[in-house]
Amino acid sequence: MTDNDAYGTLEFRNVVKEYRVRGAHKTLRAVNDVSFTLEAGKTIALVGESGSGKSTIAKTILQLERPTSGGVFIDGKPVPRRGRALKRYRKDVQMVFQDPFASLNPFHTIEHHLERPIKLHKAVDKGQSVHDRVIELLERVNLTPAEPIARRRPHELSGGQRQRVAIARALAPGSRFLIADEPVSMLDVSIRLGVLNLLARLQREENLGVLYITHDLATARHFSDEIMVMYRGDVVERGPADQVILDPQHDYTKTLLQAAPDPDRLGQMRDEVRAALAAAKG
Numbered sequence: 001m002t003d004n005d006a007y008g009t010l011e012f013r014n015v016v017k018e019y020r021v022r023g024a025h026k027t028l029r030a031v032n033d034v035s036f037t038l039e040a041g042k043t044i045a046l047v048g049e050s051g052s053g054k055s056t057i058a059k060t061i062l063q064l065e066r067p068t069s070g071g072v073f074i075d076g077k078p079v080p081r082r083g084r085a086l087k088r089y090r091k092d093v094q095m096v097f098q099d100p101f102a103s104l105n106p107f108h109t110i111e112h113h114l115e116r117p118i119k120l121h122k123a124v125d126k127g128q129s130v131h132d133r134v135i136e137l138l139e140r141v142n143l144t145p146a147e148p149i150a151r152r153r154p155h156e157l158s159g160g161q162r163q164r165v166a167i168a169r170a171l172a173p174g175s176r177f178l179i180a181d182e183p184v185s186m187l188d189v190s191i192r193l194g195v196l197n198l199l200a201r202l203q204r205e206e207n208l209g210v211l212y213i214t215h216d217l218a219t220a221r222h223f224s225d226e227i228m229v230m231y232r233g234d235v236v237e238r239g240p241a242d243q244v245i246l247d248p249q250h251d252y253t254k255t256l257l258q259a260a261p262d263p264d265r266l267g268q269m270r271d272e273v274r275a276a277l278a279a280a281k282g
């Protein structure tokens with residue numbers, strides 16, 4: 001689905017987010033003056049260890065958290081706080097969470113999960129039924145044969161299949177931007193690449209802007225144009241993906257690179273990613 005006046009940039013501008021520390025008279029600065037611009041068609045990787053502020057950034061973009069100062073801008077305008085304009089923003093900016101099981105309702109079928117955003121945002125092509133759109137989405141994320149899968153419930157699928165459903169749901173409204181918060185870190189290592197590869201293909205085909213949140217520098221390099229490294233709320237290093245990985249400037253980035261899984265695995269993963277990307281381009 002294309003939209004002539006589709007959003008082109010999502011900007012995070014000088015965002016500070018402080019949380020009150022429970023039982024103490026102090027605050028914790030989870031995000032410290034972070035700025036970046038995500039363009040449609042580009043992928044930015046946000047890399048950092050646990051607790052560095054990555055999910056807080058995701059939640060702030062999704063309007064699940066309000067920044068203490070600074071703001072989020074869509075095509076240069078502040079993200080609307082209410083009404084139809086906010087609904088439009090929610091349609092265009094979608095999230096894939098870390099845990100697909102927690103983000104799907106165990107009592108509902110896969111079809112039900114996909115129908116909701118389609119109906120809410122009237123996201124069908126002319127003459128297309130909601131059911132046809134559900135099937136199209138499942139096929140788009142390689143969940144085939146789609147008809148029987150549509151009738152299943154989340155526990156009847158594998159972890160990788162559930163995450164594909166979550167991705168299909170994020171695409172359902174015809175989104176422009178995807179915030180993927182550690183989308184494969186809860187999946188079995190053997191299927192991570194397949195899911196990342198799917199995200200990379202959809203990103204290209206739909207010209208999505210993707211914020212790929214991860215603590216894995218190897219995949220960050222191969223799936224993104226730019227890398228931002230976070231440490232305790234600060235962006236300590238940023239630049240083109242290859243440059244950050246091959247010529248890290250900040251000590252923390254160097255530590256992250258050294259702490260990456262054993263170099264042989266990393267090399268093997270790189271080769272696998274290259275081969276998969278080549279095949280996808282093929």
Ligand code: ADP
Pocket residue numbers: 019020028029030048049050051052053054055056057
């Ligand atoms: P990451 O996703 O990089 O692991 P988070 O953004 O989840 O990091 O957390 C950043 C920091 O903010 C952590 O120290 C975390 O404990 C704290 N934090 C996150 N959410 C809350 C909250 N709702 N209340 C208080 N502190 C929070």
Ligand code: MG
Pocket residue numbers: 054055056181
């Ligand atoms: Mg997180």
